[in-house]
Amino acid sequence: MKKLTAVGVAALAATLALAGCSSTAPESPASNASSVAAGAEAPDGLVDSSTVTFCIDPEYPPLEYYENGTDGEIIGFDADAARAIAAYWGKEATFEVTTFEGLQPGIQAARCDIIPGGLYMSESRLEVLDGVQYMQTGPALIVRADDDTDYTKNSDLCGLTISGQSGSENSTVAEQIASECGSGTSVDQYPKTADTVVAVVNGSADALIETDVAAADIVARSNGQLRLVSGFFPPSTQFGMFLAKDSPVTEPLREALKALYDDGTLAKIAETYNLEASNLVVD
Template sequence: MKKALALVAGAGIVLALAGCSASGDNTEASADPIEGLVNPGVITYCIDPEYAPLEYYEDGSGGEIIGFDADTARAFAELNGLDFKWEVTSFDGLMPGLTGGRCDAIPGGLYMNEERLAVADASAMMNTGPAILASPAIAPKLTTKEDLCGLNVAAQAASANAAAITALSEECVANGKPAINVTEYPKVSETVLAVLNGKADAMIETDVAAAYIETQNEGNIVFVNGIFEPDTQFGFYTQKGSAMSSAVTKGLKTLYENGTLKKIAEKYNLPVEILNVY
């Protein structure tokens, strides 16, 4: 088993966490060592553990970092015979952490888009797209994107979802409808609270996270199906042109083909059909 170290960004505190194989399989380590790591022999992952079921603290605010992405990161490190560290940061600090050389990879939780791919490499992990969660009073009224015009919608700051809802607001205005009042919050949990507290009519979030949020707030927030279609993929991001990039692409395919990713997805109640590493 590998050791996981959590580095709390900006605080200089290093917490030792016991890591383990996500799949329970004795996967054979890769024969090719990965060169150019921030810390030789150790993969450093930038992560924001505020995004269940992809990456989150097992007890809500501390302890082991778990989730689909986190367990995939563990499995990739094991596949390559390496230890790993968590570089814990805010969501908007993920990409700067990678491009600034504080970590070797971001294990998912970020859409693959042109802006990010211009500064970093990414290997596909799963199909995804934006989704809407709304208060029980508002949800039945939402059947199309245009029904969001004029509403108060919360989004996570610096996210692709925030950009999507802002673009939709511009479409509303262009079509003679009222703009969407978009309020951005640093954390996903804050966007959920905005809906629960009545500060927002709805929130926009990635579909896999939206389904989890509904189950955790049953009766108080509703996942509205059909507003957006899956339109992109989550990527496992690496530094532009680094040796990690090809290793991650190869490693994800291995973990997919040997059934590890399937087991991790099932562990977190994610539909296996969304997995896509090709």
Template structure:
């Protein structure tokens, strides 16, 4: 099951381009000898990102300041590897893929699952294994062990995501099995989905395992991850334009950052399971 898949009808918000702090990135706008061909701005790697998905990408001060997280620091590390500067083109979740294909950025590195639909319009390089999971109040979370346990419950997802599509399909399956349908609602931001559960407007939030673990850790005693409800059967990917000459460099750059331990260090820094990075083996 694939989650957080971008809706193609979404219209990109106006992108705010932020220069990322990097101690080893090349200064100025001149291209490094290691810089790959195909960057939209010579000497700069520009990444589309939606910084409201900790611990992958979020603002350091909640709604302002530097963008931090595994993905954000991964962008910086890839830029450093190429000897260029890093920039973030900040946009809404449903504007990430349109922003890429409109040429606002070189890559999308923002906690997005690979999917057949997305790979049909963009190239992708895997960097982390992931999967959906359910988050609920601790008492309910302990009772959830399979997908059908969500039948009859109020389930919330982020809009324009595959979470939403998959929950809709699961609800139909519930009805086909003679069970109650899922009362399903969407919110545009992850923070809003969390509040929906905390405020009693929903019983369960379906999110990625990476995001869910962080959400539960930030709401200890109020929310918990339900184990075994969904399988982990997909990966997060870094996306570049379909057929772009930059795509091969992104793939080899990610492999280099994996091989030299850079991605493992970032995973440990943000308390992620480093074994989830074993997508290059």
């Protein structure tokens, strides 16, 4: 098993932390939202009627991340879509930064109106929150580049250690596979995506299950240390934007997303972050 030196692991961690930095910077968030004209009045029921408040964990490129890696403007598809939604309602967006595990409690404690994305439309989540779909997605499998195993089915992961982000649906998928495999297969959970990646690179884990849109970005930034196992998981679910159960903002959000989809705004934002506009699914 090939392992990186401590210096190499630290360098990769820094690369992942600075995932927002690239040779070609995306358009500014303002440019993506500035062309959006107010199309409807802001809905009743906002936690602060002067703004639209979004709970966000800005550590998940290309969906939401800090422009300078660890600080600065929050950018990404979800962040820019949030600004466009607020602009459609004649408001500005305010971001309530939290950890991934703090997103759902933030909604339930009325600290924000909407979680702008990066979460699966799972049955368990929809039992306690309202959700509005916006993008086709699913899990993906990442392994070290020097691992030449032909992974094609869940049983190929038996006997391995799989890493995942704590509280995520991807960790749930990993736990289900480990349960199918029985003893000898384990799941290590970490609070941040960067930690899950480093665990695979340094040999603490053998594989990582991550969302497909993030997985491609992770592999591209791994300096050749990781590879994506193509087709291991088929696209199986959708990303959704989430709100409190029975929120008065749910239907206005659905209408706003449909309008921003129809006028090409969401497609333009997807293009900005190298995402396929054809994966957008708005009902």
